Amino acid sequence: SQQGEEDPQALSIQEGENATMNCSYKTSINNLQWYRQNSGRGLVHLILIRSNEREKHSGRLRVTLDTSKKSSSLLITASRAADTASYFCATYTGGGNKLTFGTGTQLKVEL
């Protein structure tokens, strides 16, 4: 089973709209990270939120973390066509040395 599961699996929106993706995880964490992947190749780290933080911002990104519900959300505001990508949440498991990724949300931003 996945440590992180995301929903929705796919999301299609118009440019300028906001996109929200959710992630649930199973075990206790030190931090939770979000990554973006374009065209099935290398991933790019977007943002890291520590377990003692509830909300974090970076540019048009806003991440929330609720450790009591073991869930996180990623909000992209004022989306652009260039935001079209797959987004993954990830947490360290396996004694803290193994980064386990969620199933991912495929975001499509249309002009």
Added chain:
Amino acid sequence: GAGVSQSPSNKVTEKGKDVELRCDPISGHTALYWYRQSLGQGLEFLIYFQGNSAPDKSGLPSDRFSAERTGGSVSTLTIQRTQQEDSAVYLCASSPMTGVYEQYFGPGTRLTVT
């Protein structure tokens, strides 16, 4: 500075052949990770190195897979007697240390076994 690099970017091989995939991490990063991503799937953890040591090899799919790292830098993932189910994108990442930190990914090697 230079990011994580991987070579080759694409590899097509015949079933039964051996392949070597290379990863050059960011200079100074002691932790190095290998992942596999099959078409349309999430990332599957394979192995990580702390320095030249690989404490956890449980993610390797079979004994046909092996990995090594020398000089605390370059790593090689070797797949022996390739099978069609080995076709995937193999991604390498590095970070300053294991655990806690964000990981920096290379562009991946797309392996196709015919």
